[in-house]
Amino acid sequence: MLVRNRWMILSVSMVAQVASVSAMFGVPVVLPQLREAFGVTTAQAGILAGLPSFGLLLTLLMWGVVIDRAGERVTMALSLLLTAGALGLLWTASELWSVAAVMLLVGAVGGPVNAASGRLVLTWFEQSERGLAMGIRQSALPLGVGLAALVLPRAADAWGFVGSMLLPGALALVAFPLVLAMASAPEKGSSRERAAKPEEAAPAPATPTSRPESPYRRWTIWRVHGVSMLLGVPQVTLMVYTVIYLVQEQGWSPPAAGAVVAAAQVPGAAGRLLLGAWSDRTGNRMRPVRWLAVVSGITLVLLTLLPNAWGWSAVPLVLLCLVLTMWHNGLTFLSVAEIAGTAWAGRALAVQNWLQAVSTTLTPVLMAAVITLAGLPAVFAVGAVFSALAAAVVPVRAKGLGSGQEGGATGQ
Structure with a gap:
């Protein structure tokens, strides 16, 4: 069945x-x-x-x-x-x-x-x-x-x-x-129509009568890919260096520092749901990503500076940065799929994952150089720079980036 x-x-x-x-x-x-x-x-x-x-x-x-x-x-x-x-x-x-x-x-x-x-x-x-x-x-x-x-x-x-x-x-x-x-x-047919008629077998995927235009002829999808790579830098930075930061700079034990990372996973997952629902109501996938990039960048700057004066601020700021840097993935991933349409979605999402993997691989190399030159807390400042760059690259002019299953997309 x-x-x-x-x-x-x-x-x-x-x-x-x-x-x-x-x-x-x-x-x-x-x-x-x-x-x-x-x-x-x-x-x-x-x-x-x-x-x-x-x-x-x-x-x-x-x-x-x-x-x-x-x-x-x-x-x-x-x-x-x-x-x-x-x-x-x-x-x-x-x-x-x-x-x-x-x-x-x-x-x-x-x-x-x-x-x-x-x-x-x-x-x-x-x-x-x-x-x-x-x-x-x-x-x-x-x-x-x-x-x-x-x-x-x-x-x-x-x-x-x-x-x-x-x-x-x-x-x-x-x-x-x-x-x-x-x-x-x-x-074809809406998802609600399919849900209302469960006894009917879903038809096989459509065979296009004409070859759909590649979404990579437009800049929009490249900008979304770029945003994902840029926001991946602070995300990976927090995941890789939070434990050693709390141990080395704040004097925590490794198990307690690991518990902070574990605690961030639940609100990190919940935030993806909330931002997704928000984008459904507003009809815009990427505008929340721009605001998220701005807020994340500001929080990363605070994490770089405030613990020097107020040590108690390190843990709440680390936790907040961990959570905020997790939230963008669902919206950028969906934006790529909607821009590409069903005919190109598999390839476009594979490219999205591939580019994110490149970012994931290169970020620790970059941050190792930053730590050598400027010390561990400086990695958060560098992460803030990448957040600012992402905010500048986000394409938000169009109300809806994709046109669903037909695969068209507009917007700059």
């Missing part, structure tokens, strides 16, 4: 994304067990933890073409099956090079779930509902990270590194039949 209710389909896509996220980004929370299992140094373990992201960079653009050609359901199901199989290969890994190969493979096969599930929002939801729907779907990222941080370290203590990483594989296998049970994306 196929699942045709759009909210159930959204729920299934979230389960699939949590499985993918925990597989790709679960390694950092079990680095001690990884070191013990394979006798590697901390630096080597850190490199292994980053290999899934590198694998993602290698294959994500190709997966975007597969999504547009084969559809979301087939692509997500294939990715989940391959992810579970790749993690299962850890049982055979006995040398450092073999573990590295498996981690690279996990990233290479696990990337398309995020882009494909984003395309589902475009095809199943009305434009007036997409902001909330995408916010819900995007909350799977912090929830997946939080779940991994909560479950995997304990599992690794009990079963070792390999045993713990089989849990994301098991979740991927659970999500696999659920994804296959989803109905194909409807060709």
Whole structure:
């Protein structure tokens, strides 16, 4: 029996994304067990933890073409099956090079779930509902990270590194039949009409009679990509350096500092829902992103300066910055999908994820140089500069950036 209710389909896509996220980004929370299992140094373990992201960079653009050609359901199901199989290969890994190969493979096969599930929002939801729907779907990222941080370290203590990483594989296998049970994306008709007639089978995706125009011939989509990359710098900076900042500069213990990062995940996820709903009411996806960039930049400047005079301000400002820098992802992701339209959404969302991965990879390198030259608190000031640049780049002139499933877009 196929699942045709759009909210159930959204729920299934979230389960699939949590499985993918925990597989790709679960390694950092079990680095001690990884070191013990394979006798590697901390630096080597850190490199292994980053290999899934590198694998993602290698294959994500190709997966975007597969999504547009084969559809979301087939692509997500294939990715989940391959992810579970790749993690299962850890049982055979006995040398450092073999573990590295498996981690690279996990990233290479696990990337398309995020882009494909984003395309589902475009095809199943009305434009007036997409902001909330995408916010819900995007909350799977912090929830997946939080779940991994909560479950995997304990599992690794009990079963070792390999045993713990089989849990994301098991979740991927659970999500696999659920994804296959989803109905194909409807060709036409509103989402409310589909919900009102659940007994009718959803038609197969439309075959375009003419080749749709590439959205990359317009500057708007490039500007949204640029905003995402720019805002990714303060986001990654906070995620990477918050714990060491609280320990080194504020005298906190590592567990207490880690609890601050964990505490930020829930409001971080909730904010994506609230901003998505706001964009549905106003009809503008990117104007809230501009305000968010401005407020985040100001808060980052305060975090750079105020703790020198008032030490008590560090923790609330760090927590606020952590939360604010998480909120933009849902709106920028949805804007790219709406500008591209269904014919190009898979490729466009793959490009979006790929560029964000580039930003994620390069930010620690940049900030390492900043710390060497100016000290740790200076990374927040640099993050504020990138927030200001993002505010200047945001395209907000049009009331609605996309025209939904028809794939047109206007606005500068």
